[in-house]
Amino acid sequence: MALLFLKQKLFPIQESKTHSGKPLLARIEDDDTIRGDSNPDIESQSGRSYDTFGRCASPDNSSSSGSSTRARINPRVVSDAILGLSDGLTVPFALSAGLSALGNTKVVVLGGLAELAAGAISMGLGGYVGAKSEAESYETTVRETQHLIETGPHETQLIVHDTFSPYGLSDAAIADITRDLHASQDRLREFLLAFHHRETAPDCNQAWISALTLALGYFVGGFIPLIPYFIATSVRVALYWSIGVMALTLLAFGYVKTCIVRGWTGHENVVAGVRGGVQMCCVGGVAAGAAIALVQLIDTGGAH
Numbered sequence: 001m002a003l004l005f006l007k008q009k010l011f012p013i014q015e016s017k018t019h020s021g022k023p024l025l026a027r028i029e030d031d032d033t034i035r036g037d038s039n040p041d042i043e044s045q046s047g048r049s050y051d052t053f054g055r056c057a058s059p060d061n062s063s064s065s066g067s068s069t070r071a072r073i074n075p076r077v078v079s080d081a082i083l084g085l086s087d088g089l090t091v092p093f094a095l096s097a098g099l100s101a102l103g104n105t106k107v108v109v110l111g112g113l114a115e116l117a118a119g120a121i122s123m124g125l126g127g128y129v130g131a132k133s134e135a136e137s138y139e140t141t142v143r144e145t146q147h148l149i150e151t152g153p154h155e156t157q158l159i160v161h162d163t164f165s166p167y168g169l170s171d172a173a174i175a176d177i178t179r180d181l182h183a184s185q186d187r188l189r190e191f192l193l194a195f196h197h198r199e200t201a202p203d204c205n206q207a208w209i210s211a212l213t214l215a216l217g218y219f220v221g222g223f224i225p226l227i228p229y230f231i232a233t234s235v236r237v238a239l240y241w242s243i244g245v246m247a248l249t250l251l252a253f254g255y256v257k258t259c260i261v262r263g264w265t266g267h268e269n270v271v272a273g274v275r276g277g278v279q280m281c282c283v284g285g286v287a288a289g290a291a292i293a294l295v296q297l298i299d300t301g302g303a304h
Helices: 002-010 075-102 105-151 153-167 171-182 185-196 206-231 235-262 267-303
Strands: none
Touching: 075 105, 075 206, 075 235, 075 267, 105 153, 105 185, 105 206, 105 235, 153 171, 153 185, 171 185, 206 235, 235 267
């Protein structure tokens, strides 16, 4: 169910939706027309590049023939997935490698599964609380902006002027824009949030999406090094297989993670991807080596 929920949210079906409000700085008819020299259709040139969770579809999606209909993944989801997989590929691997020093496969499996469950829940709760905090921060900004609009019209006029003055607009054009923005509190609030506070409304269900992405990423990444322990009868053989599997997995993950950010083509991107894969291998190797050494040290001290 969780995987199906993520699939539906990550790749939604594009639907035509009506938008109750007018797009910011878009073409406004009759009396609301902004009288200036700027391009009135500037909003259509800078619409949202993704609509991962079906929130606030662009108002021109159904009428614009040149816009893309391909669903795009929210960068926040990619970031959460990378964070969850990165922690899952290193921490449980280091734990299982450290417990292997005890020489008992059952201890490694049970300890690894217990850590996976606790770690996935912890990561999920962290993502949920973090996303909720972002939503609360945005709501606070909205309330403060609304209070400023109601109590400080002169200050909001200065903000609008300071926003457009660096672009070389004439004072008459800025005055027209200021007047038209102040004609509607909703339009002015949207402008201040976007251009003054530089904040956007959080995606609906972002808290649950972050929680599921982080938890599943951590669990999937952490389950990989435990697979050899379910198959091999000897804990040492399982450890060697686990190290080999994790070396390839960390190398591939580091390469893909880097290329998602930088790009897939070009010599520099390929070199950076390989460097990222080697870096992940080094991090995982150091963590596993430290865990093995610590367990052996504690076990030796307890024997004496």
